[in-house]
Structures are given as structure tokens and as C-alpha cells.
Amino acid sequence: MINNIFNALKTSRIGMKSLLDRLSKKNISDNELEQLEEQLFLSDIGYDLVNKIIDIARTYPADGFKDKIRKELQSLLPKLNDVNIEKLPTINLIVGVNGSGKTTSAAKLSYFYKSLGYDVTLVAADTYRAAAVEQLKIWSEKAKTKLVYNKKTKDPASIVFDGLESADANKSDLVIIDTAGRIQTNKNLMQELDKINRIIDKRFSHFDLSSFITLDSTVGQNTISQAKEFNEYCNLDGAILTKLDGTAKGGVVFPLFNQLKIPVKFVGVGEKLTDFETFDPEAYINGLLG
Ligand SMILES: Nc1nc2c(ncn2[C@@H]2O[C@H](COP(=O)(O)OP(=O)(O)OP(=O)(O)O)[C@@H](O)[C@H]2O)c(=O)[nH]1
Numbered sequence: 001m002i003n004n005i006f007n008a009l010k011t012s013r014i015g016m017k018s019l020l021d022r023l024s025k026k027n028i029s030d031n032e033l034e035q036l037e038e039q040l041f042l043s044d045i046g047y048d049l050v051n052k053i054i055d056i057a058r059t060y061p062a063d064g065f066k067d068k069i070r071k072e073l074q075s076l077l078p079k080l081n082d083v084n085i086e087k088l089p090t091i092n093l094i095v096g097v098n099g100s101g102k103t104t105s106a107a108k109l110s111y112f113y114k115s116l117g118y119d120v121t122l123v124a125a126d127t128y129r130a131a132a133v134e135q136l137k138i139w140s141e142k143a144k145t146k147l148v149y150n151k152k153t154k155d156p157a158s159i160v161f162d163g164l165e166s167a168d169a170n171k172s173d174l175v176i177i178d179t180a181g182r183i184q185t186n187k188n189l190m191q192e193l194d195k196i197n198r199i200i201d202k203r204f205s206h207f208d209l210s211s212f213i214t215l216d217s218t219v220g221q222n223t224i225s226q227a228k229e230f231n232e233y234c235n236l237d238g239a240i241l242t243k244l245d246g247t248a249k250g251g252v253v254f255p256l257f258n259q260l261k262i263p264v265k266f267v268g269v270g271e272k273l274t275d276f277e278t279f280d281p282e283a284y285i286n287g288l289l290g
């Protein structure tokens with residue numbers, strides 16, 4: 001089966017695959033190595049990995065270097081990506097910069113787990129953007145999940161509190177919290193995340209907490225610094241790589257895991273509820289290399 005992630009990586013793959021195929025037919029000239037280097041930089045896999053791959057292409061010319069590259073890439077990602085919920089009830093806190101896909105991903109995630117049979121509550125804890133609640137309301141209706149919101153307060157921690165109390169009362173399995181977009185350099189907003197985490201820690205410690213950052217894959221390398229800073233405030237358990245459809249920059253998966261130990265858990269491959277899948281390391285590498 002050709003899956004979404006393979007299709008989504010089409011733009012990344014076309015350049016890379018045709019170049020690798022061309023190079024594997026003969027000994028590689030310095031000029032061609034430069035072309036390969038350029039193509040690799042475009043995919044945003046990061047400086048270290050580009051150098052490693054160029055070394056492989058130089059050391060194993062013509063026959064078999066593509067295989068070596070595949071093995072190298074495989075060794076740099078977790079073997080499996082387990083998205084089973086380990087302990088119920090659980091919270092997924094969705095954080096990230098403005099427009100990175102938090103609300104859409106919260107909805108997709110709710111639909112994903114609802115389809116697996118879990119009882120899901122969505123919490124609209126974005127009190128900044130005017131239409132944020134409406135947007136999540138439409139999504140929750142489509143996904144047929146419960147939604148907790150409160151348009152009267154500007155304090156997201158109080159909505160989180162209400163949401164978790166309601167989830168407790170309803171015996172919800174999973175609470176997915178959509179938060180406001182924030183720039184990692186804005187201390188006040190980042191401290192607001194601290195407050196949400198403190199409430200969970202103090203009053204709802206019977207919930208298992210996982211925090212996920214949404215990263216817009218079209219942004220490329222800058223998402224690494226986003227993840228690094230958010231990680232200091234909320235101990236990220238994983239990333240959701242959004243907008244993988246139509247970008248050639250899907251490579252941040254590697255530096256994210258190797259530098260920050262943050263695994264990509266899910267990928268967004270479109271704007272629909274179902275344009276979402278668990279990150280499959282092997283399919284991802286196949287998607288990149290063809
Ligand atoms: N093509 C594509 N578009 C996406 C994907 N995920 C989100 N989007 C679009 O990106 C835009 C922003 O998505 P939101 O979910 O509103 O992002 P957000 O992080 O909640 O934004 P703020 O709340 O304003 O910070 C919307 O137009 C979404 O439809 C994806 O995987 N693929």
C-alpha cells in the first residue's frame with residue numbers, strides 16, 4: 001500500500017531519488033557530490049547528517065551507496081513509533097508557535113483515538129485568538145468528540161481545570177488540550193504553560209501527561225529551536241510534524257531526534273480530519289529515498 005506519508009514526501013523525493021539514481025550508475029565527480037549536498041540541504045536533514053551522507057557517497061561510489069545511506073538514516077531514527085496509550089486517563093497537551101497546526105492536529109488526534117475506541121474530550125484552552133473556540137467547535141462536531149470551553153475567561157489554566165474535572169466526571173480516557181500559539185521567546189506566554197502544567201501536576205496527577213509540539217515542516221530548520229525552547233517549559237514527549245504535504249523540507253525529523261531526543265509521533269498530510277497518520281520511520285525513509 002502506498003500510504004499518505006509516501007505521497008506527502010513526493011516533493012522531497014523527486015529531487016533526491018533522481019539524483020541518487022543518476023549517481024549510482026557511475027563514479028561520482030566532485031561536481032555531482034556538490035549537487036547532492038545541495039539537494040540534501042534543501043530537505044533540511046541538518047548539517048551533520050548532510051556531511052555524513054556525502055562521506056558515504058564518497059566512500060562507497062557507484063554500487064551500493066544508496067543502501068548504505070538508507071541504513072545510516074535507519075540507524076538515526078527510533079525503530080518503532082509506539083502511539084498506544086500506556087496509562088488511562090491521559091492528557092495530550094498540544095503546544096507550538098502560531099499557525100503551526102495545533103488546533104487542526106488536536107482535532108485530528110481526537111479523531112484518531114476516537115476511532116480506536118477511546119472516549120475523548122477536547123479542551124479549547126486558546127483564549128487569545130478570537131475564533132479559536134469556534135474553530136475547535138466545528139472540528140469537535142466533525143470528529144464527534146466532547147468539547148470543553150469557556151469564552152468568559154482569559155485564563156487558559158482555568159479552562160484546563162474545568163476540562164479535566166469534566167473528563168473526570170465523564171470518565172473520559174483521553175483529554176486533548178489545544179493551546180494558544182506562542183513564540184518561544186515570549187516569557188509571559190511560556191510561563192502560562194508552566195501554570196497549566198502546575199495545575200495538572202497538583203490537582204490532576206492521576207492523569208498521565210504527554211506534551212506534543214506541532215512543528216510546521218515548511219519552516220525547516222527553525223523548528224529545531226522552537227522545539228528546544230518549548231522543551232524547557234513543558235518537557236516534550238514528541239512532535240507532530242504538520243503540513244508535510246507539498247514541502248521538500250521534511251528532513252527535520254533527524255536533527256529533532258538526534259539533537260533533542262524528541263521523536264516525531266504523528267504527521268499531518270493535509271487539512272482534513274483524516275489527513276493524519278502515525279509516523280512510520282521506515283515509510284518515512286522510503287518516502288525520502290524512493
Ligand atoms: N496542508 C496542510 N495544512 C495544514 C495541516 N495542518 C494544519 N494546516 C493548516 O494550517 C493552518 C493553521 O492551522 P491551525 O490548526 O489553525 O494552527 P494553530 O497552530 O492552531 O494556529 P494558531 O491557533 O493561530 O496559533 C490552517 O489553515 C490549517 O488548515 C497539514 O498537515 N497540511
Ligand SMILES: [Mg+2]
Binds near residue numbers: 102104178
Ligand atoms: Mg489554534
